[in-house]
Each structure stands twice: as structure tokens, then as C-alpha cells.
Amino acid sequence: MYDFDKITDRKHSYSKKWRKYAGKDILPLWVADMDFPAPPAVLAALQGTLDHGVFGYSMHQEEVRRDIVDYLQREYNWGVAEKDIIWLPGLVCGLNLASQALSDVDQAIITATPIYPPFMSAPLNAGRELLKTPLLEVNGDWRWNWDDLEKQLAAARIKPKLLLLCNPHNPVGKMWTREELEQLLEFAIRHDLVVCSDEIHCDLILDESRKHIPFASISKEAAERSITLMAPSKTYNVAGLNCSFAIATNPLIRNKFAKIMRGLFGDLNSFGVAACQAAYNECDDWKKELLIYLRANRDLIVQILTPYTDLQLSIPEATYLLWIDGRKLCTKYKIDNLQQFFEQAGVGLSDGAEFDLPGFVRLNFGTSRVTLTQALERMVTALDQLTAS
Numbered sequence: 001m002y003d004f005d006k007i008t009d010r011k012h013s014y015s016k017k018w019r020k021y022a023g024k025d026i027l028p029l030w031v032a033d034m035d036f037p038a039p040p041a042v043l044a045a046l047q048g049t050l051d052h053g054v055f056g057y058s059m060h061q062e063e064v065r066r067d068i069v070d071y072l073q074r075e076y077n078w079g080v081a082e083k084d085i086i087w088l089p090g091l092v093c094g095l096n097l098a099s100q101a102l103s104d105v106d107q108a109i110i111t112a113t114p115i116y117p118p119f120m121s122a123p124l125n126a127g128r129e130l131l132k133t134p135l136l137e138v139n140g141d142w143r144w145n146w147d148d149l150e151k152q153l154a155a156a157r158i159k160p161k162l163l164l165l166c167n168p169h170n171p172v173g174k175m176w177t178r179e180e181l182e183q184l185l186e187f188a189i190r191h192d193l194v195v196c197s198d199e200i201h202c203d204l205i206l207d208e209s210r211k212h213i214p215f216a217s218i219s220k221e222a223a224e225r226s227i228t229l230m231a232p233s234k235t236y237n238v239a240g241l242n243c244s245f246a247i248a249t250n251p252l253i254r255n256k257f258a259k260i261m262r263g264l265f266g267d268l269n270s271f272g273v274a275a276c277q278a279a280y281n282e283c284d285d286w287k288k289e290l291l292i293y294l295r296a297n298r299d300l301i302v303q304i305l306t307p308y309t310d311l312q313l314s315i316p317e318a319t320y321l322l323w324i325d326g327r328k329l330c331t332k333y334k335i336d337n338l339q340q341f342f343e344q345a346g347v348g349l350s351d352g353a354e355f356d357l358p359g360f361v362r363l364n365f366g367t368s369r370v371t372l373t374q375a376l377e378r379m380v381t382a383l384d385q386l387t388a389s
């Protein structure tokens with residue numbers, strides 16, 4: 001019913017993703033937005049806002065709190081109250097606010113790598129010590145390395161207070177299971193940590209048999225010591241509209257977070273709020289079809305690249321991002337920088353080094369089948385040339 005094959009020209013727009021390679025024949029599969037227009041219901045809501053023609057101060061966001069509460073109940077069986085929601089212009093902003101509000105200057109912040117770069121910059125921006133624990137990769141599955149973390153904590157000069165969780169995890173596409181989240185909670189309780197869970201990719205679940213589990217929803221204790229960051233931006237492709245939110249049921253955490261924000265943020269943009277409301281109320285069918293399309297894109301990449309055994313793919317359970325280990329390839333063919341190697345072949349991927357894991361690249365498959373196929377052909381040609389040389 002929805003046409004995800006239809007190509008919208010973004011080359012001549014202000015798209016960050018496409019502008020990076022303006023004038024060059026490089027297909028951009030890097031920054032995490034999709035090449036699809038937003039759902040028709042979102043476009044209609046934006047058009048309705050525009051048609052009204054008056055853009056004065058708005059209180060629309062107060063009404064949308066109810067829509068978010070209903071959505072979270074419907075999608076995740078997670079009960080929150082309208083008052084638990086704090087509006088934000090973006091999740092990176094939320095990570096930075098959490099780092100400042102939920103730890104003190106003499107306390108460290110934990111995160112697990114490889115990770116979306118702001119998880120590492122937010123603690124540093126706040127002047128906090130960052131404690132990084134590398135995730136363990138076991139047969140394509142990524143896990144927390146509790147032994148490593150316990151050892152680091154035992155040796156740490158500065159004790160941590162906050163843990164930044166990415167659920168699902170960008171860039172490896174991992175959906176944390178209930179057991180893993182429970183283990184994380186147990187760890188957080190033992191070390192008296194607050195958990196800030198970034199769940200921006202929560203709706204992009206590719207495995208049909210599974211459901212996203214918000215960390216805060218697993219128990220009362222998890223809710224008590226956490227804050228969750230969410231947005232319609234990834235799923236409904238409205239990242240440029242800057243409408244996001246935090247949810248904290250614990251008033252102590254919520255108030256600390258809100259206090260840091262006081263006076264620094266104005267109301268949300270009316271267009272972002274309208275898009276958020278339409279996305280959460282009217283786009284379930286669109287989302288279902290999007291997921292079918294993304295799943296097929298993921299499967300196409302796996303089918304095309306699996307024969308190249310010098311590349312190791314982490315097949316994502318969630319997100320439209322695919323994490324590729326090219327270390328074997330780099331060693332074998334003396335490639336210094338895998339991102340540049342593929343860029344020279346006409347495909348713009350994200351460099352693993354930015355996620356704290358050089359030798360890897362991240363491929364964004366939130367694009368049309370035609371663009372993806374063309375990008376894969378270019379990658380395969382470059383790989384074949386290596387083996388032929």
C-alpha cells in the first residue's frame with residue numbers, strides 16, 4: 001500500500017546525509033535517517049498546521065502527552081503518566097542533560113562500546129569521567145561484559161553514578177532481552193546507579209517474533225532508578241522536526257533533569273508536535289510496512305555480503321543499521337581505513353572509529369531497494385577487485 005521503492009531526490013535538498021557528497025558519485029549510507037518521506041498521516045498533519053497559517057505560541061504538546069501515554073501502553077504494555085513526560089528538542093540533548101543532571105562532578109558515567117558517539121561525548125561535555133566497557137561479540141551476538149565492568153569498577157579512582165544504555169543498541173542492532181535488562185538492573189542496584197536508557201530505535205524491531213522492552217518497564221525498581229529517552233524521529237523519519245521526550249516516573253530523577261533544563265529551552269516547534277501526534281495515532285499500518293521493507297533490505301545485504309568472509313556482519317535485530325567487522329579484510333589487504341576504502345568505491349558508510357571500534361563500518365539501509373542494490377554492487381566490485389589483484 002505504501003511505496004517505499006519510490007525515490008525522492010534528496011541530493012538537491014538540505015539533507016545532511018546527501019549534502020556530504022554533493023557533486024560526487026557517492027551513495028550516502030551513513031547518518032541515521034531514512035530516504036523515505038514521512039507517513040502520509042504525518043504529512044497531512046504538517047500540511048494542516050501550515051494551512052492554519054498562524055504560528056503563535058501553542059499548547060498542542062499538552063494534548064499530545066495523552067497520545068504518548070496511550071502509545072507506550074499499546075506498543076509496550078508500559079504504563080506511564082502524562083506528568084512523567086518531559087519534552088526535549090532531541091535525544092542527544094537528553095543524553096547531555098542526563099549526564100549533567102544525574103551525576104556529580106566527582107562521579108563517573110558508564111557506557112558500553114561500540115556506541116553512538118554522543119554517548120561518549122555527553123559525559124565529557126559535562127566534565128565527567130567516562131568509563132567505557134567493550135561489548136563482547138559471541139557468534140554474532142553482542143553482550144555486556146560484566147567481568148570487565150566489575151574489574152574496572154573495582155580499580156576505578158572515581159565511582160560511577162550513571163549508566164548510559166542504548167536499547168536497542170546502535171550500532172550493533174542488538175535488542176536487549178528481558179534477562180539481559182534484569183542483569184543490568186541487578187548491576188545498577190548493586191552499584192547504586194541511575195540508568196539513562198536511549199530508546200530512540202524502539203519501534204524499529206526487525207525480528208517479527210519479538211517486542212521491544214523498555215528498560216523502565218521491567219520492574220518498579222527499574223522505573224525508580226531510570227530515565228528513558230524516546231522520539232518518533234527515527235521510526236517515522238522526522239528527525240529534522242526536533243520533537244523528542246524523556247520519561248521519568250521517579251520524581252527525584254525527573255526534577256533533577258527538569259531543573260537543569262530550566263529556562264534554557266522554549267516550547268517545541270508546532271510542526272514537530274503535530275508530526276509526533278499523527279505518528280503515534282495514525283501510522284501503525286505504515287510502520288508495519290516499513291518494517292517489512294527494512295527487513296527485506298537487511299536480508300538483501302546479508303545475501304550479497306555473506307560470501308565475502310573477510311567481512312563479518314552483525315545481523316541487526318533492530319534499527320536500519322548494519323555493523324560490519326572489516327578487520328580481517330583490512331589486515332589481509334593492508335587497508336588503513338575501511339570507510340575510505342568503500343567511499344572510494346562510491347559508498348559512504350560511517351566509520352567504526354567514531355563508535356570506538358576502528359576497522360568496522362556501519363551501513364544505513366533505510367533507503368530504497370534501488371539505491372541499496374546499487375551501493376551493494378559497488379561494494380562487491382571493490383571487494384572483487386581486491387581478490388583479483
Ligand SMILES: Cc1ncc(COP(=O)(O)O)c(C=O)c1O
Pocket residue numbers: 032089090091092093116166170198200201231233239244
Ligand atoms: C541511539 C541514538 N540516540 C540519539 C540519536 C539522535 O537523536 P536526536 O537527533 O534526537 O538528537 C541517534 C541518531 O542516530 C541515535 O542513534
